[in-house]
Amino acid sequence: MSMIAAFYGGKSILITGATGFLGKVLMEKLFRTSPDLKVIYILVRPKAGQTLQQRVFQILNSKLFEKVKEVCPNVHEKIRAIYADLNQSDFAISKEDMQELLSCTNIIFHCAATVRFDDSLRHAVQLNVTATQQLLLMASQMPKLEAFIHISTAFSNCNLKHIDEVIYPCPVEPKKIIDSLEWLDDSIIDEITPKLIGDRPNTYTYTKALGEMVVQQESGNLNIAIIRPSIVGATWQEPFPGWVDNLNGPSGLIIAAGKGFLRSIKATPMAVADLIPVDTVVNLTLAVGWYTAVHRPKSTLIYHCTSGNLNPCNWGKMGFTILASFEKIPYERAFRRPNADFTSNKFMIQYWNAVSHHAPAIIYDFYLRLTGRKPRMTKLMNRLLRTVSMLEYFVNRSWEWSTDNTEMLMSELSPEDQRVFNFDVRQLNWLEYIENYVLGVKKYLLKEDMAGIPEARQHLKRLRNIHYLFNTALFLIVWRLLIARSQMARNVWFFIVSFCYKFLSYFRASSTLKA
Numbered sequence: 001m002s003m004i005a006a007f008y009g010g011k012s013i014l015i016t017g018a019t020g021f022l023g024k025v026l027m028e029k030l031f032r033t034s035p036d037l038k039v040i041y042i043l044v045r046p047k048a049g050q051t052l053q054q055r056v057f058q059i060l061n062s063k064l065f066e067k068v069k070e071v072c073p074n075v076h077e078k079i080r081a082i083y084a085d086l087n088q089s090d091f092a093i094s095k096e097d098m099q100e101l102l103s104c105t106n107i108i109f110h111c112a113a114t115v116r117f118d119d120s121l122r123h124a125v126q127l128n129v130t131a132t133q134q135l136l137l138m139a140s141q142m143p144k145l146e147a148f149i150h151i152s153t154a155f156s157n158c159n160l161k162h163i164d165e166v167i168y169p170c171p172v173e174p175k176k177i178i179d180s181l182e183w184l185d186d187s188i189i190d191e192i193t194p195k196l197i198g199d200r201p202n203t204y205t206y207t208k209a210l211g212e213m214v215v216q217q218e219s220g221n222l223n224i225a226i227i228r229p230s231i232v233g234a235t236w237q238e239p240f241p242g243w244v245d246n247l248n249g250p251s252g253l254i255i256a257a258g259k260g261f262l263r264s265i266k267a268t269p270m271a272v273a274d275l276i277p278v279d280t281v282v283n284l285t286l287a288v289g290w291y292t293a294v295h296r297p298k299s300t301l302i303y304h305c306t307s308g309n310l311n312p313c314n315w316g317k318m319g320f321t322i323l324a325s326f327e328k329i330p331y332e333r334a335f336r337r338p339n340a341d342f343t344s345n346k347f348m349i350q351y352w353n354a355v356s357h358h359a360p361a362i363i364y365d366f367y368l369r370l371t372g373r374k375p376r377m378t379k380l381m382n383r384l385l386r387t388v389s390m391l392e393y394f395v396n397r398s399w400e401w402s403t404d405n406t407e408m409l410m411s412e413l414s415p416e417d418q419r420v421f422n423f424d425v426r427q428l429n430w431l432e433y434i435e436n437y438v439l440g441v442k443k444y445l446l447k448e449d450m451a452g453i454p455e456a457r458q459h460l461k462r463l464r465n466i467h468y469l470f471n472t473a474l475f476l477i478v479w480r481l482l483i484a485r486s487q488m489a490r491n492v493w494f495f496i497v498s499f500c501y502k503f504l505s506y507f508r509a510s511s512t513l514k515a
């Protein structure tokens with residue numbers, strides 16, 4: 001019997017960010033392994049014209065929750081969606097709901113965050129810092145609370161090369177930032193943002209670091225732990241391999257590469273690609289929840305959920321494997337054949353951007369115009385390149401994260417728990433994982449039918465022929481122009497032609513002699 005699964009039995013669990021990528025997988029695993037849990041409270045806001053109930057209904061009826069329904073048929077009754085907006089004071093939770101949360105909650109998993117790299121400092125602080133502060137205040141009023149698990153990111157200290165499982169202070173106190181954002185004008189905030197974030201690449205990593213400081217400062221008597229995952233990717237094993245439902249991290253770039261839009265990227269092939277499957281993060285999170293509540297460590301423990309030091313894979317290998325997977329699992333209606341270059345040279349990247357991205361987009365838009373349609377490729381390409389430029393920071397550096405606490409926790413688990421809540425990334429086979437990832441992107445993100453694979457392959461063959469034809473035509477045109485204008489080009493051309501002629505004559509003569 002799994003001790004961790006038994007621990008969550010009968011518990012009332014509060015999850016923020018349950019509608020997000022990580023939150024959904026966390027809920028799924030909780031219901032599947034501890035179907036006798038009492039209730040999961042989720043803080044949800046209406047979104048995209050959907051009510052809370054519609055959002056929950058959609059999640060529970062998705063492919064991800066198919067197995068849950070078998071082991072926990074009354075899952076609908078065990079999930080309690082509470083209207084909440086983490087940007088509002090008291091999260092805009094009604095008095096009755098707040099009362100219920102305060103009196104019943106046993107465990108909190110705080111996953112909600114803005115993960116956008118381009119968010120304004122004001123919004124990122126509001127969600128990643130102030131909301132965390134408010135949630136801690138709520139937690140301090142919960143008499144039955146056993147553990148508060150805060151999800152941060154391994155990149156909260158990406159300004160350092162070696163990162164230990166400790167909280168590093170930021171130069172400006174989070175409270176001072178929160179206070180000053182209240183009265184500062186947006187334009188002034190935009191001006192001071194680069195100075196505040198310093199050598200971090202974006203407001204996301206900076207505000208996640210501030211969030212950790214807030215957790216440390218406001219922990220009081222609470223039992224708290226912080227989990228720092230690196231780049232969270234599709235599921236490795238559970239509930240099935242390759243599940244992914246958003247474009248964050250590599251997923252969007254895998255689509256862009258598979259559809260032939262993205263053909264070069266400024267990346268360092270030898271830099272470590274610290275990807276971590278989402279189910280691994282969830283398993284560690286649940287194990288940490290159990291350990292923090294049962295063993296009550298004296299201080300706030302931080303757990304790095306990374307792959308680099310135990311089972312490293314670099315961007316070169318990852319890119320190469322992704323590319324090889326497209327041979328087996330082609331995506332439908334590709335713009336060009338997937339093929340790409342990793343380069344760390346800034347002149348080469350400019351060249352490849354011009355040749356592989358801008359030129360085909362301009363040519364395609366010209367074709368759309370000619371055929372009376374609205375040009376759109378240049379705009380799309382510019383947006384893609386903007387996205388790529390924001391991710392470049394992370395594919396051109398390597399970090400070392402120590403994982404002592406994570407390894408300590410692994411050794412504390414029973415063999416059964418090590419199996420059911422496996423977070424040992426040493427067992428991960430990258431080739432298999434990446435292939436499943438590429439397949440998962442096709443099935444769950446692009447929602448493409450596997451029956452369309454032969455047609456997708458045919459389409460890629462046609463694109464290859466067009467590519468050869470285009471290149472040959474281009475070569476002949478350039479060469480013709482050169483011959484017309486340059487004596488040297490003409491000389492070279494006559495030399496090549498006479499060489500070929502002699503070569504052929506020699507072979508014809510020798511084969512006649514043999515006969």
Ligand SMILES: CCCCCCCCCCCCCCCCCCCCCCCCCCCCCC(=O)SCCNC(=O)CCNC(=O)[C@H](O)C(C)(C)COP(=O)(O)OP(=O)(O)OC[C@H]1O[C@@H](n2cnc3c(N)ncnc32)[C@H](O)[C@@H]1OP(=O)(O)O
Pocket residue numbers: 115116117118153154155230231232247248249250251252253254256257269316317318319320322323339340341342383384386387390391394395
């Ligand atoms: C030895 C040598 C061997 C060489 C071998 C050569 C072979 C080479 C083969 C190469 C193949 C190429 C494979 C490519 C893949 C491999 C490389 C992968 C690199 C992955 C890098 C990931 C790094 C992530 C680092 C994360 C670190 C921190 C982790 C965290 O803690 S948080 C989670 C991460 N957060 C995010 O990822 C959020 C990022 N997104 C944003 O901030 C925003 O979305 C935005 C990018 C700023 C865009 O904002 P917009 O306002 O423009 O609008 P919107 O958000 O609505 O999106 C606009 C359109 O862009 C699409 N889109 C969104 N995100 C992505 C994405 N990640 N990738 C691609 N596209 C994305 C979105 O769908 C919109 O599209 P539209 O609707 O059509 O306009």
Ligand SMILES: NC(=O)C1=CN([C@@H]2O[C@H](COP(=O)(O)OP(=O)(O)OC[C@H]3O[C@@H](n4cnc5c(N)ncnc54)[C@H](OP(=O)(O)O)[C@@H]3O)[C@@H](O)[C@H]2O)C=CC1
Pocket residue numbers: 016017018019020021022023043044045047084085086087110111112113114115127151152153154208228229230231232233246248249
């Ligand atoms: N994805 C990754 O690569 C990594 C993620 N992390 C961390 O993991 C955690 C989860 O990330 P992930 O699941 O990927 O992110 P998602 O963007 O998928 O999910 C974010 C969640 O936060 C919720 N949320 C955002 N704003 C509000 C708001 N104002 N009120 C209520 N809820 C809100 C979202 O709700 P809604 O659906 O309504 O928008 C959603 O449920 C975050 O803390 C992130 O920093 C750490 C490392 C890597």
